[in-house]
Amino acid sequence: MLQKKNLWWLLGVAVLAAFPLIVTNPSDTSIGVITLLFMACASSWNMFSGYSGYIALGSSVFYGTGAYTMALISIHTHMAPGAAMFWLVPVGGLMAMVIALPFGWIALRVRRHTFVVITIAVFFIFQLAAINFSFTGGTSGLALPFIQWGFSYYNVPFYYVALGLVIFITIVSAAVRRSRFGLQLLAIRDDEDRALGLGVKVIAVKITGFTLSAFTIGMAGAVYAMFVGQIYPQFVFDPVFDISVALMAFFGGLGTLTGPLLGALVLEASQQYLTVSFSNGSLYLILFGSLFLVVIMFMPRGIVVYVKDRLNKSAMARAAVATDQLAATGAGSSS
């Protein structure tokens, strides 16, 4: 059973790894890079918000922090443009964690809607700061060292680094889900006060989860900055990014391992593809919106959960023969 599951994961990685070898058109592989970055971000966001139920809408704070870290360090140290800049990717992630610590410390004191509002407020503070500070270049942004890789080859290293991020966050996310830490996050999602009364140190658990999830988002931001070569406050501190990441996780299945990956893959890839295909007008937005509506209406808990439930139901139907065994639950049940 577990073996079979692992095979599916390996197949998924193989398909994603083979993509730029088969599809060599740069405009397509460019969509691939952005999609993978969103997959990593959605998965990382889900590792905290999906598990704990704290819906954070300030992910771009980490994304932007990663992007600006990459830009500022590479510019100020006069880095030779090239693959060596990838070493700054984890630095971007670490900077995002440094930001996440006080951010979480402030925001995680409150719950539900108030938490959401505070994360949005913090996001605006960062966007305004990036626009108004001089070291960020203000609205004219920052230009990174120009990487002179060949046009047909340019996307490929970014693609595999982004794929590496996706694999990394998937493994971390799976490890968290299996750990006692993950169990504590889930307990917080279901009933925080009860968890507290059972000895879960909820504040420490929440801040750790929040900070941990910032790491990969910050790394993705750093890769993005290096990939596009020029960053602007309104594109790396982007409210649409905040919402997209959350929606991707909801779309695929909140709190599941595959859900956010699938959600980001389907939504980002189709959005990019539709934008390119229907450049005339905003037809793509209508198609995109309808796709979203269909999923929300018929699979409110996300695609992955819906499919799992369906599979479970059919398995249950097959096991219905053994129902009398279930019905005889007797002793302990009050029903």
Place this chain on the structure above:
Amino acid sequence: MTTLLKAENISRSFGGLKALNGCNLEVEKGSITGLIGPNGSGKTTLFNVVTGYVKPDSGTVTFDGADITGYEPDKVFARGIGRTFQLTRIFARMTVLENMLVAIQHDEGWLRGMTRSKSSKVEVDNAMEWLDFVGITRLAEMDAGSLSYGQRKLLELAYVLVANPDVVLLDEPAGGVNLTLINQIADKIRTLNEQGKTFLIVEHNMEFVMNLCHSVTVMNQGTNLVTGNPAEVRSNPLVLDAYLGGGDDDEEVEVAANG
């Protein structure tokens, strides 16, 4: 017998309402102590004060000789006070076994709790033993949210017990469950008590309280009215007054004026 848990002169107001007004309570080590009183007399608030969910305006809570007034719920739990809630609170989207495993970590630091893997075999076995004790082992892999009300009560009892607290506070363990299950829960409590576990029970079911408890404290209007063994309490006229609204009108007016 020594006093394990003691609440002295606890007061707590919510706005203009004095939910607790100089309330005292003592729980002897190894006893089953009952806490009864009409609705709104402050029983659950007292539970909340003892377990750290509500901070008292004044008064002290002492546990095993140490002052634990104002401790956070996780610390109170780590000290060895477990509780259940009147409306059962379980982790609905986790399996029954996972519910059990949340509670195990009461004595370890947060870093260790977060970094080690989910659960050792010993812990899982221990959790399964407690599930077996309350009789719901076969539900271990089910989502806790799909349990019936009575099964939830049993699960809540089991996951409080799994951490091996010194004293267990039960808020209406017999509320809303059928007679068979009530007797079953009473049996479990009696068995555990014989093994040395201390219980403090809030309950409206008089038969349950009177049969089970060694000592009963009656609360009324935020304070402790009478304490004694079940027979004494049953025959005390003050208790009847408290429950039936009292015969002496003058006294009632006086109490209202003071409150």
